[in-house]
Amino acid sequence: MSLMSNSRVTALELMAAKIRRNVLDICMQRGGYAGQGVALADIAACLYFDEMRADDAGWFHDRFVLSNGHDAIMTYGALAEHGSYSMVDLRTYNADGTKVDQSPIEGQLGFEITAGSLGQGPSQAAGIAWGERMKGNDKRIYCLFSDGELQEGNVWEAAMFAAHQKLSNLVYIIDNNDLQATSRTQDVLAVEPVPEKFTAFGCAARRVNGNSITDILDAFAEAKTVKDRPFVMVCDTRIFAGIDCLQAALPAAHYVAKHQADWNAGLAEINRKITELEGQADGS
Numbered sequence: 447m448s449l450m451s452n453s454r455v456t457a458l459e460l461m462a463a464k465i466r467r468n469v470l471d472i473c474m475q476r477g478g479y480a481g482q483g484v485a486l487a488d489i490a491a492c493l494y495f496d497e498m499r500a501d502d503a504g505w506f507h508d509r510f511v512l513s514n515g516h517d518a519i520m521t522y523g524a525l526a527e528h529g530s531y532s533m534v535d536l537r538t539y540n541a542d543g544t545k546v547d548q549s550p551i552e553g554q555l556g557f558e559i560t561a562g563s564l565g566q567g568p569s570q571a572a573g574i575a576w577g578e579r580m581k582g583n584d585k586r587i588y589c590l591f592s593d594g595e596l597q598e599g600n601v602w603e604a605a606m607f608a609a610h611q612k613l614s615n616l617v618y619i620i621d622n623n624d625l626q627a628t629s630r631t632q633d634v635l636a637v638e639p640v641p642e643k644f645t646a647f648g649c650a651a652r653r654v655n656g657n658s659i660t661d662i663l664d665a666f667a668e669a670k671t672v673k674d675r676p677f678v679m680v681c682d683t684r685i686f687a688g689i690d691c692l693q694a695a696l697p698a699a700h701y702v703a704k705h706q707a708d709w710n711a712g713l714a715e716i717n718r719k720i721t722e723l724e725g726q727a728d729g730s
């Protein structure tokens with residue numbers, strides 16, 4: 447049985463709602479990967495505000511490796527709440543000359559690798575995890591990648607290596623949203639059953655409801671009990687999960703350009719949700 451207080455879960459639900467609001471605010475300026483950012487907000491809230499430990503300088507002790515560069519929008523939404531990016535800067539996302547790239551480059555605040563060419567994060571994260579262990583550090587490494595990337599061989603080489611090296615300081619988080627740009631993953635090149643495939647490669651793996659704070663926290667807790675292999679969270683999500691009107695209007699939007707009416711409706715819905723959750727948080 448997990449030890450999860452209602453106040454912890456409510457606080458993270460509120461954080462996820464604020465991340466969703468930030469994602470819309472950023473993307474409505476000139477378009478972006480809003481559907482992914484919104485859908486991944488629950489994972490981001492748990493990862494950045496509960497799971498990863500802080501260091502003395504106000505940054506993170508643990509390390510996050512983003513593999514599918516376009517999901518940077520999730521990190522931007524979260525780091526705005528962390529206070530390490532300002533919304534003024536983030537609103538330059540996707541503008542000519544911006545330092546807030548849609549697909550980040552290595553060294554940009556919050557990003558460990560250059561991630562626009564898909565499929566490379568899992569192997570780089572495995573290398574980082576191996577290096578940290580060799581140095582005797584207790585850092586945990588979290589790597590987010592997508593179901594589309596599962597079609598690339600490098601991912602499976604990384605899983606084989608990480609399992610062989612018993613990298614229990616490595617957690618793979620998969621955005622398993624059954625979408626890869628313009629089509630459903632199951633129609634282009636099916637990847638399921640994903641947990642079973644990683645298990646066959648020697649990892650520990652489980653399916654997670656990627657929009658349930660309790661399920662995500664439970665999986666992070668389970669990952670720490672596994673001492674001899676990497677842990678894989680196969681997070682089922684859907685584009686725009688968490689904002690019903692946008693999910694209904696744009697269910698398969700890999701990228702969203704101009705949809706001003708939808709943006710406004712989405713913002714109104716998420717603002718209502720934030721008010722509701724703030725009321726619950728005050729009462730708990």
Ligand SMILES: Cc1ncc(C[n+]2csc(CCOP(=O)(O)OP(=O)(O)O)c2C)c(N)n1
Nearest residue numbers: 514562563564592593594623625626627700
């Ligand atoms: C190596 C590589 N191949 C192809 C692309 C082009 N590309 C950009 S996004 C994308 C879809 C990848 O699937 P996924 O990350 O699951 O997309 P989403 O669920 O976010 O729509 C592709 C093929 C790329 N960036 N890198």
Ligand SMILES: [Mg+2]
Nearest residue numbers: 592593594625
């Ligand atoms: Mg996908």
